[in-house]
Amino acid sequence: MKAVVLAAGQGTRLRPLTDTRPKPLVPVAGTPILEHVLDAATPVVDGFVIVVGYRGDAVKDRIGSSYRNVPVEYVTQDEQVGTADAVGMAEEHVSERFLVLNGDVIVRKSLVRALAEAGGHAIAAKSVPDPRNYGVLQVSDGELDGLIEKPDQPPTDLANLGIYSFEPSVFDAIATVDRSTRGEYEITDAIESLVESRERVRVVEHEGAWLDVGYPWDVLQATSILLEDQTGRIAGAVDDGAQLVGDVVVESGAEIRSGVVIEGPAVIKSGSEVGPNSYIRGATVIGENCHVGHGVEVKNSVLFEDTNVPHLSYVGDSVLGSNVNFSAGTNVANLRHDEETVNVLVKGNSVDTGRRKFGVVCGDNVKTGINTSLNPGIKLPSNHRTRPGTVVYEDPGDAQ
The missing domain is CATH 2.160.10.10 (Hexapeptide repeat proteins)
Incomplete structure (x- = not known):
């Protein structure tokens, strides 16, 4: 099983820390965020496909052709037009079920393993106090029924963590995706297409630490989380x-x-x-x-x-x-x-x-x-x- 790691974004909300480095190379707890992500996945994968874009050469120079003896391949997303487009870039590099991880998110090894072991398509979710700023999952018998982006009245408190496992059929779903209202091709639209096609998407609930490092102060919170261990x-x-x-x-x-x-x-x-x-x-x-x-x-x-x-x-x-x-x-x-x-x-x-x-x-x-x-x-x-x-x-x- 390979992991496709999305690391192409500029991270404008993290400026000025990303003026001179790509967001995945911003250090937390003394190590670039991307390396924490790769460390979480190395126990369950046999290869990485890293999607790079903004200052992509810096990522390649830092990580190289292998990470902790796991081979690394790269694809370049020249224009950052959404997560579905980024995942689609990896199609030629995966031929079986694979993981999708974000290169700017603090995630535990236990969650990555749970997704790897879930089988088929799977999406990670976590109960949050205020889900209105997240994609919110509707679930029935452990499977995804629907996904609503940032609803004013959330139907559940289960937030989409942006971490997935997919069968290769996801690439057919990606091909059907149109640009969203913000002008991007969203992987969540591809997931909804899978649900509408009656493909099973398992929901893997997570209770441990998880943090999207989106703002400069998140560097402090992520560092605090990681130093606890x-x-x-x-x-x-x-x-x-x-x-x-x-x-x-x-x-x-x-x-x-x-x-x-x-x-x-x-x-x-x-x-x-x-x-x-x-x-x-x-x-x-x-x-x-x-x-x-x-x-x-x-x-x-x-x-x-x-x-x-x-x-x-x-x-x-x-x-x-x-x-x-x-x-x-x-x-x-x-x-x-x-x-x-x-x-x-x-x-x-x-x-x-x-x-x-x-x-x-x-x-x-x-x-x-x-x-x-x-x-x-x-x-x-x-x-x-x-x-x-x-x-x-x-x-x-x-x-x-």
């Missing part, structure tokens, strides 16, 4: 004067200097230096070749590779891209004074993160001047600079 491991150098509490991973080549306190779960990647006198807490990942220095507190945040917060700064509930440098006294505000949830501007619209605490998102190569203050929910676009003493109240330039 982490066991502490010290392979790097830790000075006697440092304190490591809980499940902390210090990779080989990382250095933890005197006066540092790290409260896990946390990951310090290879080549990074933390301290002296730094405080790391919450579900935090310090990426490769980073420097977190004297008098710096990093709480519940993700720093991509080559990023530096060298002295006298606070970074809370934030995502910093690659090669970011926070000058001395740069401080992130992560809590509104009225204690309401933080909103972020996404593609011109104000979106509620649902988080009472959320700091900032920085694209790659952002540099701040000394004593810069950043308000909650701010996004700094790639290559942005702030002057010394700047207070940033709203998104500068094109950070949408």
